[in-house]
Amino acid sequence: MDRRKKYYLAGFFGILFVILITAYFLNLNHNKNLPFPPFASSADYYTIRDTAGNIILQTGIKVYQDDEYINEKNIHYIVTSVKGKEAVAVVKNQASxxxxxxxxxxxxxxxxxxxxxxxxxxxxxxxxxxxxxxxxxxxxxxxxxxxxxxxxxxxxxxxxxxxxxxxxxxxxxxxxxxxxxxxxxxxxxxxxxxxxxxxxxxxxxxxxxxxxxxxxxxxxxxxxxxxxxxxxxxxxxxxxxxxxxxxxxxxxxxxxxxxxxxxxxxxxxxxxxxxxxxxxxxxxxxxxxxxxxxxxxxxxxxxxxxxxxxxxx
CATH class of the missing domain: 3.40.630.40 (Zn-dependent exopeptidases)
Structure with a gap:
């Protein structure tokens, strides 16, 4: 392979690398603006998280928007979004x-x-x-x-x-x-x-x-x-x-x-x-x-x- 072809190949892969890196960071920024954190799950259960990504509940019961959960400490959550088997919930109220x-x-x-x-x-x-x-x-x-x-x-x-x-x-x-x-x-x-x-x-x-x-x-x-x-x-x-x-x-x-x-x-x-x-x-x-x-x-x-x-x- 002559020197010119090597330069062309090096340039091609360099540009491809830059494109992939740019796409990766653009995707990260896009996910930050989503109401749903980018967690993937292939499990046979649903995972409900708070907006910081902390797990609130994992259950085999199908989860829908507007479902609610009162946890062990009696914090009352309401589900605001569901995507696949991942859901996000916010605090509704807290009482004993x-x-x-x-x-x-x-x-x-x-x-x-x-x-x-x-x-x-x-x-x-x-x-x-x-x-x-x-x-x-x-x-x-x-x-x-x-x-x-x-x-x-x-x-x-x-x-x-x-x-x-x-x-x-x-x-x-x-x-x-x-x-x-x-x-x-x-x-x-x-x-x-x-x-x-x-x-x-x-x-x-x-x-x-x-x-x-x-x-x-x-x-x-x-x-x-x-x-x-x-x-x-x-x-x-x-x-x-x-x-x-x-x-x-x-x-x-x-x-x-x-x-x-x-x-x-x-x-x-x-x-x-x-x-x-x-x-x-x-x-x-x-x-x-x-x-x-x-x-x-x-x-x-x-x-x-x-x-x-x-x-x-």
Missing amino acids: SHDITSVPTASLFLPDKLLKPDFTDISVAIYHTHSDESYIPTSGTASKKGNGDIFKVGKALKERLEIPGIKVYHSLNAHDPHDINAYHRSRRTAIDLVKKGPDALLDIHRDSAPLSAYQTNIKDTQAARVMIVIGRSNPNMQVNLDYARRVKAAADKIYPGFMRGIFIGKGDYNQDLYPTALLLEVGTEQNSLEEAKASMNFLGDILIHVLRNEDRS
């Missing part, structure tokens, strides 16, 4: 979850029997919309059609609540497949349970998120944290949210850090059927079934505290 104890019980439309100091006629109903959900360390898979590990989690909670004499209705109905119509299928189950007049209606799930988001240790016991989910499309959402806040306040008092927070998402999750209906996410697929079952002892203590109305005393 214990403030909910100032709300008169009657305003929550709870059954009168909740005002009784014992468990006479007290009952809880449990079901599982996503009946396939399982825990990989235990079962080797995140999904077992019609017979997910989540049923055993519900059974563990049932057994804990029955100790002081609470009546528990635990539905073993399967609602597969795990698709957009699962809540339509589970609605029939929820309606049947509502007819029994329970004091709480619990739809127990398993989330999808990094293990670090849910793994915890309570009283030297490895366990999975719990997150409450409330549907904001429910016209009576505020009543369900008030009850969720009561449960979280009790958790904050008895087992600080156990309750991950309250996610307020698009949809109603069949909570329009009952004022004390809650959806509970117990751990992630990376937790073990034993950790999830251990959590039910702690969750049971929290629910007993609320059902006894001790959070009002």
Whole structure:
């Protein structure tokens, strides 16, 4: 190759290098002006960050603009933008979850029997919309059609609540497949349970998120944290949210850090059927079934505290 061709090639690659560097910095400046930080994610969960890029929440629940999240410290966020599986949220307000104890019980439309100091006629109903959900360390898979590990989690909670004499209705109905119509299928189950007049209606799930988001240790016991989910499309959402806040306040008092927070998402999750209906996410697929079952002892203590109305005393 003669000297002239070498000069041409060197000049060509030099110009190409300058163009690439210029494009890179222009892209950085462009991203700085976006309302959405340039984080890429190929995970099977959504990540919500604040405007500084700090992670607020990671969850398998689909996130939409205007969804809200009350975190462990009771900072209330609202989602302002969503791009792919990355979202940005800003602070809506900050208040103690214990403030909910100032709300008169009657305003929550709870059954009168909740005002009784014992468990006479007290009952809880449990079901599982996503009946396939399982825990990989235990079962080797995140999904077992019609017979997910989540049923055993519900059974563990049932057994804990029955100790002081609470009546528990635990539905073993399967609602597969795990698709957009699962809540339509589970609605029939929820309606049947509502007819029994329970004091709480619990739809127990398993989330999808990094293990670090849910793994915890309570009283030297490895366990999975719990997150409450409330549907904001429910016209009576505020009543369900008030009850969720009561449960979280009790958790904050008895087992600080156990309750991950309250996610307020698009949809109603069949909570329009009952004022004390809650959806509970117990751990992630990376937790073990034993950790999830251990959590039910702690969750049971929290629910007993609320059902006894001790959070009002």
